Amino acid sequence: MSRIAYYRVSAGDQSIEAQRHALGGGFDREFEDVGVSGAIKAADRPGFAQLLSYIREGDTLYLYAIDRLGRDALDVQATVRHLMDLGVTLDVRGLGVIGRGVGELIVAVLAQMADMERQRIKERCESGRRAARASLEATGRTHRGKESLGRPRAADAAEVRAWRAANGPATIRQTMDRFGISKATVARYCSV
Numbered sequence: 001m002s003r004i005a006y007y008r009v010s011a012g013d014q015s016i017e018a019q020r021h022a023l024g025g026g027f028d029r030e031f032e033d034v035g036v037s038g039a040i041k042a043a044d045r046p047g048f049a050q051l052l053s054y055i056r057e058g059d060t061l062y063l064y065a066i067d068r069l070g071r072d073a074l075d076v077q078a079t080v081r082h083l084m085d086l087g088v089t090l091d092v093r094g095l096g097v098i099g100r101g102v103g104e105l106i107v108a109v110l111a112q113m114a115d116m117e118r119q120r121i122k123e124r125c126e127s128g129r130r131a132a133r134a135s136l137e138a139t140g141r142t143h144r145g146k147e148s149l150g151r152p153r154a155a156d157a158a159e160v161r162a163w164r165a166a167n168g169p170a171t172i173r174q175t176m177d178r179f180g181i182s183k184a185t186v187a188r189y190c191s192v
Contacts, residue, residue: 002028002059006051008068010037019064022093027062029054038071039118042079057087064093066110073108073115080107155179157189164190 005027007016012035020030031054033047042048055061061083063069069076080098083090090098098107132142132149141147160179164170164186170178175186 002056003062004028004051004055004059005030005062006048006068007032007064008036008038008045008047009034011035019068022064023062038067038069038114040070041072041075042070055083055086055088060089060091062091062093066092066095066107067114070111071114071118073111076111076114077108154181154185155189160186160189 003026005020005023007019007030009016009019014034016032016034031047031051033045036045036047043052051061066076069079080090084098092098095106129149132144132146135141135143136149142149146152160175160181163178164175167174172183172186175181175190176183179186181189
């Protein structure tokens with residue numbers, strides 16, 4: 001009967017310490033995933049995979065929040081069911097012990113909320129792309145003033161070709177050094 005904690009943060013510059021502090025400590029084992037997106041299935045995360053190989057029937061898993069298990073509603077629900085089938089008790093800060101029935105319903109609702117937020121982020125990104133495309137078509141520049149939808153060009157292709165022709169022709173290495181561009185970019189601009 002072990003007391004086990006699991007912590008996850010999405011970005012490498014974030015810390016799990018706030019989660020650790022909120023859960024209070026005193027755990028037999030702690031597992032963590034730092035810099036791992038909640039969009040990645042729980043079982044595919046290194047820390048959670050270790051947890052799954054360690055946890056046993058009768059253990060209690062402590063979580064800071066249900067979205068620490070992930071942002072995909074189906075994966076979160078499947079993970080919770082798998083843990084319950086193993087005989088593991090889940091204790092989520094602020095919710096308490098998650099059991100069959102009402103506990104699973106609460107998990108389903110919270111998992112759907114996390115999934116919905118992930119979808120809203122994707123929708124906002126797509127909306128921005130649509131605005132950029134429309135502005136580019138109408139004015140020749142995106143709504144942010146860029147000349148294209150992608151990353152800015154590393155250099156002007158015509159200028160690179162002209163310089164290369166005027167200098168010998170210059171080698172690929174000389175062209176890379178002159179414009180600070182990659183070998184692939186020189187090849188693409190000059191059809192080498």
